[in-house]
Amino acid sequence: MKGGLFLALNVFLLLHVVCGCPEMCLCRQSTKTVNCNNKGLAEIPTNVPSETRILYLQNNNIQAINNSAFVNTPWLTIIDLSNNSISSLPSNAFLGLHFLQTLNLTNNLIHDLENNIFNPLQNLTELDLSSNNIVNLPESLGNSTDRLTLLTVKHNQLQSIDRALLDSLSNLKTFLFKDNPWQCSCQAVGLKLWLESFLYRGGIIDEVVCLTPENWKGKDLLKIPYEFYVACHPQKTHILLSNTQLHNLEQQNNGKHGQNAQSRDRNVSDCEVKSKPRPVSIRHAIATVIITGVVCGIVSLMMLAAAIYGCAYAAIMAKYHRELKEVEHLAPATELGSPEEKEPLDGSLA
Structure with a gap:
């Protein structure tokens, strides 16, 4: 056993x-x-x-x-x-x-x-x-x-x-x-909005570098302004945006582009990102430059007026002081009188 x-x-x-x-x-x-x-x-x-x-x-x-x-x-x-x-x-x-x-x-x-x-x-x-x-x-x-x-x-x-x-x-x-080889035309809008929401929640990513279209080649998807995607099926874009829970971005874009987006042709077939639109940020920048220039111009005119007034005041005061000195210089001579007037009284009686 x-x-x-x-x-x-x-x-x-x-x-x-x-x-x-x-x-x-x-x-x-x-x-x-x-x-x-x-x-x-x-x-x-x-x-x-x-x-x-x-x-x-x-x-x-x-x-x-x-x-x-x-x-x-x-x-x-x-x-x-x-x-x-x-x-x-x-x-x-x-x-x-x-x-x-x-x-x-x-x-x-x-x-x-x-x-x-x-x-x-x-x-x-x-x-x-x-x-x-x-x-x-x-x-x-x-x-x-x-x-x-x-x-x-x-x-x-x-x-x-x-x-x-x-x-x-x-x-x-x-x-x-x-x-x-990321494609960054209209089909990338969902990814872009999700990435923005993901980063907002504290997520970590590296980068999504575009290969196409040509005008965005080598560009990070997150650095492409959202305004360039407004032409991509507006209704679908706004639905995707609401899903990201980025309420601030939604309010901003609805206020700036809502009316324009609704008036665009919704039958866009190629849905390519427009290469030369005029973003809202550029219009704001131009307005800011104009307002700043007007304010600076007004301030400059005020400074110029102050300088002219100061110079005029200084010239008047200088003239006044010169005239005052001349008066003060002539006053002693008037008090002393001429040589004939200074002869003694008894001499004239003799």
């Missing part, structure tokens, strides 16, 4: 050694981490310990994620699949990962994402999709992605983002966009 127990124990230990950690990977039981970096793997290992919390798979040759690839590792909180050759994500790729918080898919070959692809990830907070070939993001990443606090889509081929997707990311704190 003892021999049978010993044999069973050995078989158990052998199975634990064989099945407990994927070949060529490094497993740390204390941190429940499996490190398979730089191992030349062509697929995701199937014998990862079920209790694993962190799985590193970067710098391999993985080309696809099989359906339910992680179904046997439900406790994963971090998966790093960066620097592989993954070109697509099947609908059930992340099935069972209810506790996953961080997913890194940087530097792969992903072109498209299915709608609600990350729906199983109920606790996902950080998603990095940088350096892929993503052309479009779906209307929704998943019904549970409202927990996302960090989303990175840098270095892709994105020209626009659906406003419905942006509105679903209610807890997002950081959104990184740069190095995409």
